Amino acid sequence: MSARQWSKDLAMGAKFAFTGGREGWVRVLLTGVGVGLGVALLLLTTAIPNAMQARSDREYSRMDVVYSDSEPAKSDKTVLVANVDTEFRTQDIRGRQLEPEGLRAPLPPGLEKFPAPGEMVVSPALKKLLESKDAKLLRERLPERITGTISEPGLIGSAELAFYSGGDNLARYHGGPNVTRIDTFQGEAPPSEEMDPVLLLLVLTVFVVLLMPVGVFIAAAVRFGGERRDRRLAALRLVGADSRMTRRIAAGEALSGAVLGLLFGTGFFLIGRQIAGSVEIFGFSVFPSYLNPTPVLAVLIAVAVPAAAVVVTLLALRGVVIEPLGVVRTARPARRRLWWRLLLPLGGIGLLVPMIGKGTENGNFNEYMVTGGVILLLVGITALLPWIVEAVVARLNSGSVSWQLAVRRLQLSSGTAARMVNGIAVAVAGAIALQMLFAGVQSDYTESTGNDLSRAQMQMSVPRTASLADARESLAGTRGVRDAMALSDGWLGATKKDPERSTGLTVGGCASLREVAKLPSCREGDVFVVHGVEYDTDAPKLAAAGQKLYIDPSYSESEKGKEVAWTVPRDIKKADARNDPQGRERGGFLFTPSALPTAAASTLDGQIYLQLDLAVPDVRELVRNAAAKVDPLASPWSYSASERSETFGSIRTGLFVGAACVLALIGASLLVSQLEQLRERKKLLSVLVAFGTRRRTLSLSVLWQTAIPVALGLLLASVVGLTLGAVLLKMTDTKVTVDWLSVLAMTGIGSAVVLVVTALSVPPLLRLMRPDGLRTE
Structure with missing residues (x-):
């Protein structure tokens, strides 16, 4: 054929698609909307790498961190930057204080001029938050007058x-941890590191799992209105077209719907792109300008979607006999064969099994085998589900009228019912597998902080410019604070400069020192040396009575002259190590306040450990407000039992964002598919109503027609998802465990989406159940 x-x-x-009257237009429109929703999500996916890169570039364009050996000298081109980050009810707030040191000091991106003392320039989101009624505590912490907003580049x-x-x-x-002198806000991105094999496996699996339902929905959307189209093609056979020609004409109709879907998809994407700039999902937000699809991938989508529409249509019509007098589809079709459907999931497992046991330490995973194996397993669902639905509904008979109507309809068109559920089944199976994989490996990327949450829930660093005693008193009097323990930290060395032997120094009252060491006895004026700390072998050697040591020894020329001499007393006591509330052992020397030389007090860094009454509302916000009154640069932070790898957390966030988008697509596509099915059965419903069938009975039959395939699809999805999850865990050399609560949650979410779609389709169903639907032209 040419x-x-x-x-x-x-x-x-x-x-024919565009000139076939109202029926043709509705069919093409439904196909275009269904395909368009999938195309929009594909375009969004191709834009994600650009969005991530854009966020990274913006972060480095405003970087204000330099290393001490590269910090510029004071000039009219420098600016002092203080890090005053804070939190408000688990939301991170980036804050910087700026003090230009000359007329040519660099402005950070997004600012037109430097704010004066008492003034503040805020992001639009922070401005909205500060103006809300719920942000009274935050406004107390940030009382400066708002004089402008940070523009997008910042x-x-x-x-x-x-x-x-x-x-x-x-x-x-300046010289402390929070203040830096810089002459530019442009930073350099660190060199990219090779990704951990397990994290790479997670990324590959996430992308495949999120995109597979999209492909399934696009394949289903191009077959909307298939039965009516096939009956119309019989007329073409009557006027002389052969069977191959009619199939090509049908493919042309599907192609037109797919092309219209590309246009709709582009429009949906542009609309979604603008909406994306006003929403935040799991703490992740972007600007519309970030979401630019990769040109090569966008062209690939533009070519692949119409081509897939043609191929799917031709394959679907292979089992349909279109004759001049009708379409042989209403007759009982041949039973579906099972053997070739099993080859797909078995082939997927066959690709994944050779990589079992690799994990992080035993080599990389083959990216192509991983992708191919996961795809084959998930595609296997779309092949197996029609066979399962057909086999089950063939054995369903007795029941109520609504049940029998639903079962008979499913027996006549089980393939159509399975196509509706394929996408949700694939999504649920992938979600179950990913949940198992994330749960199995998260312990490898989550470390215990060692924080003792029973002894303290927050800690605050007090700048050397503030009085530690006053800060402690202020915090201890804050509502919700049960206790505030103050300690000062410093260093002791054997020589004034670059000591070969050095150790830590802690100053506090007897009660505070007992929180960091086991003391034999303690009274004001005592000094202790801590024994038994594995990493600190210098402290016992420096504790010889009469030895001269230096507090705050210098390690550079700029620090020279700050050292304070101190002689080890004869009555120094021994203490045993004990973990402090932060979970670390403190070695070195412990001083009660009067034992410390007066000149050394300004060389120490103050720390306050806080016990809170967590029953007090917003107790952490009250502490942060009190800390801001002590000193604007005081930095309190909350304790947590564990901390997670940033890369692992980013992948997990990406999964949640993608899953939210896919669920939205699933719901919208299912609704379009349901409306298309109802439109196909308009005359049948009208006939049943004309013969006296109750609307309640017909509504229940539609519900059963949805519920039976969905239940079978979710059952199959659970089996495939658990199998895929087990194989992936074996690949990472992780013990296979199943969180049945998560499995139920995934299937429950899938069921909830279907129930919502079914509820939304009830009003159109009621409008279709009228006798006047029998009218025709």
């Missing part, structure tokens, strides 16, 4: 909470 004949037949099919996302405020005399903090 390409010319193909093009003529495809063009004729496209013409933010990594539309929902980011950030501010710049004017600094006053930040030079007194």
Whole structure:
């Protein structure tokens, strides 16, 4: 067959699609909407790498961190930057105080001028939050007058909470951990590191699992209106078209719907792109300008979707006999064969099994085998589900009228029912597998912080410019604070400069020192040396009575002259190590306040450990407000029992964001598919109503027609998902465990989506159940 004949037949099919009257337009419109939803999500997926890169570039364009050996000298081109990050009810807020040191000081991206002391420039999201009624405590912490908003170049996302405020005399903090002098806000991205094999496996699996339902829905959407189209093609046979020509014409109709879907998809994507700039999902937000699809992948989608529409249509019509007098589809079809359907999941397992046991330490996974294996397993669901639905409904008979109506309909068109459920089954199976994989490997990427949450729930660093005693008193009097323990930290060395032997120094009252060491006895004026700390072997050697040591020894020329001499007393006591509330052993020397030389007090860093009454509402916000009154640069933070790998957390967040988008697609596509099915059965419903069938009975029959395939699909999805999850865990050399609560949650979410779609389809169903639906032209 020549390409010319193909093009003529495809063009004729496209013409029929757009000139076939109201029925043709509705069919093409439904196909276009269904395909368009899938195309929009595919375009969004191709834009994600660009969005991530754009966020990273924005982050480095405003970087204000330099290493001490590369910090510039003070000039009219420098600015002092103080890190004043904070939190508000688990939301991170990026904060910086700025104090320009000259007329040519660099402005951070997103600002037109430096805010003066007492002024503040905020992000649009933070401005909205500060103006809300629920942010009274945050407004107390950020009382500066808002004089402007940070523009897009200065933010990594539309929902980011950030501010710049004017600094006053930040030079007194310079040299501390929070204040830096810089002459540019442009930072360099660190060199990319090779991704951990298990994390790479997670990324590959996430992408396949999220995109597979999209492909399934697109394949199902191009077959909307298939039965009516096939009956109409019989008329073409009557006027002389052969069977191959009619199939090509049908492919042309599907092609026109797919092309319209590309246009709809582009429009949906552009609309979604704008909406994306005003929403935040799991703490992740972007600007619309970030979401630019990769050109090569966008072209691939533009070519692959219409091509897939043609291929799917031709394959679907292989089992349909279109004759001049009708379509042989209403007769009992041949039973579906099982053997070849089993080859797909078995082939997928066959690709994955050779990589079992590799894990993090035993080599990389083959990316192509992983992708191919997961795809084959998930595609196996779409092949097995029609066979299972047909086999089960063939054995269902007795029951109520609504049940029998539903079962008979399923027996006549089980393939159509299975196609509706394929996408949700694939999504649930993938979700179960991913949940198992994430749960199995998360312990490898989650470390215990060692924080003792029974002894303290927050900690605050007090700048050297503030009084530690006053800070402790202020915090201890804050509502919700049960106890505040203050300690000061420093260093002791054997020599003034670059000591070969050095150890830690802790200063506090007897009660505070007992929280970090086991003391034999304690009274004001005592000094202790801690024994039994594995990493600190210098402290016992430095504790010889009469030995001269130096507090705050210098390690550079700029630090020279700050050392304070101190002689080890004869009555120094021994203490045993004990974990402090932060979970670490403190070695070195322990001083009660009066034992410390007065000149050394300014060389120490203060820490306050806080016990909170968590029953007090917003107790952490009250502490942060109190800390801000002590000193603007005081930085309190909350304790947590564990911390997770940033890369692992990013992948998990990406999964949640993608899953939310896929669920939205599933719901929208199922609704379109359900409406298409109801439109196909309009006359049948009208006939039943005309013969006196109750609307309640018909509504229940539609519900059963949805519920039976969904139940079978979710059951199959659970089996395949558990199998895939077990294989993936074996591949990472992780013990196979099943969180049955999560499995039930995944299937429950799938069921909930279907129930919502069914509920939304009830009003159109009631409108279709009228006797006047029998009217025809």
